[in-house]
Amino acid sequence: MSDDPLPHSFFARPAPEVAPDLLGRVLRCTLPAGTVELRLTEVEAYQGPDDPASHAHRGPTARNAVMFGPPGYAYVYFTYGMHFCVNLVCGPGGVPGAVLLRAGEVVAGLELARGRRTTSRRDTDLAQGPARLTTALGIDRSHDGADLDGPVLRLFPGTPPPAERIRSGPRTGIAQAAETPWRFWTEGEPTVSPYRAHTPRRR
DNA sequence: GGTAAGATCCGCT
DNA sequence: GCGGATCTTACCT
Numbered sequence: 001m002s003d004d005p006l007p008h009s010f011f012a013r014p015a016p017e018v019a020p021d022l023l024g025r026v027l028r029c030t031l032p033a034g035t036v037e038l039r040l041t042e043v044e045a046y047q048g049p050d051d052p053a054s055h056a057h058r059g060p061t062a063r064n065a066v067m068f069g070p071p072g073y074a075y076v077y078f079t080y081g082m083h084f085c086v087n088l089v090c091g092p093g094g095v096p097g098a099v100l101l102r103a104g105e106v107v108a109g110l111e112l113a114r115g116r117r118t119t120s121r122r123d124t125d126l127a128q129g130p131a132r133l134t135t136a137l138g139i140d141r142s143h144d145g146a147d148l149d150g151p152v153l154r155l156f157p158g159t160p161p162p163a164e165r166i167r168s169g170p171r172t173g174i175a176q177a178a179e180t181p182w183r184f185w186t187e188g189e190p191t192v193s194p195y196r197a198h199t200p201r202r203r
Numbered sequence: 204g205g206t207a208a209g210a211t212c213c214g215c216t
Numbered sequence: 217g218c219g220g221a222t223c224t225t226a227c228c229t
Contacts, residue, residue, distance in 0.1 A: 044210070053210070055225095063225065080211045081222030087210085100210055119213070131211050173210055205229080216218080 005154045008072035015045040015090040015097035020166050020184040022088070022099060026107065026158035029137040030151065036109035036137050038127055039158055042102040042185040042192050044171050046087070049096060053174045056096035066145045067096040074153055076134070076144040083131035086139050088148060088155070102130045102172070102183070105191045113137075124190045161186045 006025070011018055020043075028037045048056030048067070055064045055077065066075040067089055075087040075098050091097035104127045106113045113126045113136040120126050127133040134140070139153075146153045165188060168181045185192045 046210075055210080058226075061226075077210085078224060079209060081209095081224070083211050085210060102210085129212070171210075206227090207225105208227105209223105209225090211221105213221090214219095 003157050005149045005156055008070070008149065010155075011071035011088060011090045011148070012092055013090065014092070014095070015047045015099050016182050018088075018090045019043045019045040019099045019182065020168070021160070022101075023166060023184060023186050024158050024160040026156040027101070027104070027137070028108075028154045028156065029139060030154075031138045033138065034109055034112045036113050037107050038104035038133065038137060039107050040101060040104045041189040042104070042183070044100040044102055044184070045090075045097070045182040046100065047091070047095070047097040047182075051177060051180075053171065053177045053180075054096070054098075056098075060096075064096075067098050069145075072148050074139075074143055074146040074148060076139060076141055076146075078141060079131075084134040084140050085130040086134050086137075086143070100130055101133055103128050103185070103189075103191050103193075104133060105189070106136060128191050128193065 022040050022043050026039050046054035048054040056067045060068045071090050073089045075089050087098035087100050089098050106126050117126050117136050127136045148155045167187050168184050170178050171183045
């Protein structure tokens with residue numbers, strides 16, 4: 001990977017526009033233990049303040065402050081008492097938005113990622129799910145606000161999939177605005193759960 | 204000062 | 217498919 005990282009201007013668009021453009025991109029995380037690189041296969045967009053599912057919906061707080069800052073930085077939060085999730089802050093000035101990284105394929109640092117994900121039975125499970133993804137990369141709250149063109153986190157152009165392989169659907173695990181198709185994934189990737197490719201039943 | 208819900212994962216059935 | 221683990225955040229009284 002000798003390409004230059006994507007510039008901050010890449011993120012200076014609404015999150016629902018940036019999200020599909022993140023598929024196939026490569027996120028590198030460099031820590032004292034070593035480097036892990038992840039090719040993104042599934043993401044979700046959150047665009048506040050009118051998005052009731054977004055952490056930014058109720059205005060700025062100590063936790064979500066990074067979402068209200070400039071694009072091109074990481075927003076990391078803790079949830080369910082045991083998990084971290086990482087977002088990439090997006091959006092034109094003044095509009096809080098972010099893209100949650102849900103899944104990816106480990107393309108470098110496989111041994112290190114396996115060591116962090118001891119419960120994983122297959123390599124495709126290493127970063128299948130937003131909390132597994134942060135564990136595999138070694139990301140925690142200390143990376144909240146980290147520059148995506150910085151010494152720890154860097155996002156490289158990678159190889160985006162052809163447009164016909166990009167799918168979208170409802171976001172996962174949230175009660176509000178579940179009908180908004182702001183989840184994007186690459187069709188045919190083993191790191192994306194197959195059942196998610198189908199339209200969920202309505203009742 | 205108390206409480207309910209949460210952008211989840213894992214093991215068991 | 218279901219429920220437990222585990223704790224922070226935000227909101228209410």
